[in-house]
Amino acid sequence: MVTTATPNAPATTAAVEPLVRLDGIRRHFPVYRGNLLRRHTGTVKAVDGISIAIPPGQTYSLVGESGCGKTTTSRMVLMADAPTEGDIYFDSRPMRQFTGAERRNFRASVQAVFQDPWSSLNPRMRVDQIIAEPLITHQKLSRSEVRSQVQELLNVVGLHPFHAERYPHEFSGGQRQRIAIARALSTRPKLIVLDEPVSALDVSIRAQILNLLKELQSTYELSYLLIAHNLATVRYMSHIVGVMYLGKIVEESPPIELFTNPQHPYTKALISASLPAHPRQQREEIVLSGEVPSPLDPPSGCTFHPRCPFVMERCAGDVPILKEYTPKHFTSCHLYEDGQTAG
Amino acid sequence: MTNDVILKVQDLQTHFFTRTGVVKAVDGISFELRRGETLGIVGESGSGKSMTAWSILGMVPHPGRTIGGSIEYLGENLLEKSAGEMRDIRGSGICMVMQDPLTSLNPVFTIGDQLMETLRLEYNEPRRSLRQRAIRLLANVRIPAPEDRLINYPHQMSGGMRQRVVGAISISREPNLLIADEPTTSLDATIQLQYLRLLKDIQEQTGAAIIFITHDFGIVARMCDRVAVMYAGRIVEQSDVEDMFDNPGHPYTEALLKSVPDLDTDVDTLPSIEGQPPSLDALPVGCSFEPRCPYAWERCQEYPPEFMLAPGHSSRCWRAE
Numbered sequence: 001m002v003t004t005a006t007p008n009a010p011a012t013t014a015a016v017e018p019l020v021r022l023d024g025i026r027r028h029f030p031v032y033r034g035n036l037l038r039r040h041t042g043t044v045k046a047v048d049g050i051s052i053a054i055p056p057g058q059t060y061s062l063v064g065e066s067g068c069g070k071t072t073t074s075r076m077v078l079m080a081d082a083p084t085e086g087d088i089y090f091d092s093r094p095m096r097q098f099t100g101a102e103r104r105n106f107r108a109s110v111q112a113v114f115q116d117p118w119s120s121l122n123p124r125m126r127v128d129q130i131i132a133e134p135l136i137t138h139q140k141l142s143r144s145e146v147r148s149q150v151q152e153l154l155n156v157v158g159l160h161p162f163h164a165e166r167y168p169h170e171f172s173g174g175q176r177q178r179i180a181i182a183r184a185l186s187t188r189p190k191l192i193v194l195d196e197p198v199s200a201l202d203v204s205i206r207a208q209i210l211n212l213l214k215e216l217q218s219t220y221e222l223s224y225l226l227i228a229h230n231l232a233t234v235r236y237m238s239h240i241v242g243v244m245y246l247g248k249i250v251e252e253s254p255p256i257e258l259f260t261n262p263q264h265p266y267t268k269a270l271i272s273a274s275l276p277a278h279p280r281q282q283r284e285e286i287v288l289s290g291e292v293p294s295p296l297d298p299p300s301g302c303t304f305h306p307r308c309p310f311v312m313e314r315c316a317g318d319v320p321i322l323k324e325y326t327p328k329h330f331t332s333c334h335l336y337e338d339g340q341t342a343g
Numbered sequence: 344m345t346n347d348v349i350l351k352v353q354d355l356q357t358h359f360f361t362r363t364g365v366v367k368a369v370d371g372i373s374f375e376l377r378r379g380e381t382l383g384i385v386g387e388s389g390s391g392k393s394m395t396a397w398s399i400l401g402m403v404p405h406p407g408r409t410i411g412g413s414i415e416y417l418g419e420n421l422l423e424k425s426a427g428e429m430r431d432i433r434g435s436g437i438c439m440v441m442q443d444p445l446t447s448l449n450p451v452f453t454i455g456d457q458l459m460e461t462l463r464l465e466y467n468e469p470r471r472s473l474r475q476r477a478i479r480l481l482a483n484v485r486i487p488a489p490e491d492r493l494i495n496y497p498h499q500m501s502g503g504m505r506q507r508v509v510g511a512i513s514i515s516r517e518p519n520l521l522i523a524d525e526p527t528t529s530l531d532a533t534i535q536l537q538y539l540r541l542l543k544d545i546q547e548q549t550g551a552a553i554i555f556i557t558h559d560f561g562i563v564a565r566m567c568d569r570v571a572v573m574y575a576g577r578i579v580e581q582s583d584v585e586d587m588f589d590n591p592g593h594p595y596t597e598a599l600l601k602s603v604p605d606l607d608t609d610v611d612t613l614p615s616i617e618g619q620p621p622s623l624d625a626l627p628v629g630c631s632f633e634p635r636c637p638y639a640w641e642r643c644q645e646y647p648p649e650f651m652l653a654p655g656h657s658s659r660c661w662r663a664e
Contacts, residue, residue, distance in 0.1 A: 065531040202387035207602035207615030232604040273536040275561025277605045279584045
């Protein structure tokens, strides 16, 4: 594969080089049938050609229904999976060409915090062991150095030094998520993948954790790749939001623009389905018929067309292209082509 | 008017008798529910909201016991019913819609088997006509091609479909009261909306009352007529939904409403509630929210009674005195 893209393109604009850039990423999973006579019967296009850039110190959020490819994307960013096609650049270096040393450096620079702090922390390990594990893997440190770093990390995430000697079951959900965050921070990462970081937590705790994450972001200039269901959380946390549907980005924009002026019908439907903040608040409810189609056999043309309330003739045939219709706001929908506006 | 009341819970106490002490999971709560009404019970994990539901169903797990109060369902005290009578009431009268569609269906039986198992309790009919009923139920919850779905196993269906099957099972015996325990947490927003609409639909068709056990004020705003906020085993505030959102009376409600990010406005920092929910075996003597409350003063060392803020709006906070 030839990488025609030039990550170090002339920086005519003073744009900051993104920390992570995905360039035309596809991840296809072959499907086989039969045991003895294994036949290749299809391909699941979990991620089908997405290009996104995560700027340093900012949050890029992916939203979309389950099965749209958010998690597959995040796995590739974590290098837990490799794209079938396309390249991911980290600090302008394609991951495919990483040397061993670069790979080790990458592993330390990219960490993850998962949804469920009940299953993401090993119940048989003490908190200090949990937090120190990545430290010991990535750095040569003396015991006392490890201990002081663990204490510092506990402090940073708002836990007490004496918590180091306890086990995960002794903590509440919010505290466990703080432990998971401390562990992610231990290697001084540049990017943290946050996969639904608060949706398993109590409501009164969520704001604490979101605020902690924001605070850490500005202190350590962290980049986040956030995957979340809750659009209000996404609005609160993000600098850029990408809306995914069946493995493609259908709309991308800064959050304020996206939520006040959504363009793609799917984004509109997602926003209309989010719960109101007040009983008198009425949303125009766009109910999509059916569920997300199988990525094994995605619809022709615009993959959203069978569920789209604004479907037109050409939608079944032509694949729409992601275009910038207003500054920094990209949409892939035929409604906006030829200067048309959606009804 | 009082005939409309289908459920009246008074001073309900469900305690857990553990080796290390008594945990007051539900500690003296009272509320009423009318036919066709939707009540939201909001609270965090450990607030006692789920135990309230289990108490109503008479299914409090060991070592818990309901030790006080009364639960009147259609004028009869459920706490005086035998286990057999309760088994009959569950399902035909009061029904639980489980939180998690994956774990509440049996993975080794087909959807059809599981639906017909419930239907057989109500209708003494041959298999073929039960099958027809099952198909109709699946069609009622808008499952496309229901006759093909009966032979599916739960893992062959999507999360949203499974949730609808669970919904179909819960309404199969036409209950008067549905208890939905966090029915939508594991669903996508669009599927969640479909599901909430389905429950509204069922409610309009059957006139059933619904209790939503949730931690999501969005669901309350979207679905409920009345709301009770629980904290550490007690109802700290109870009100009509709109009144609660307009004039939250209890500092906990107020803080909770503010700490939820809103899709339509921008804030730099969310006001968060400091501290952790209290542990139920070591509750403060006074108001249980006092350690986290920004307004706390000496009076809070004593547990506040229920103060009426407006007709139908009560709050357990000394500020309302």
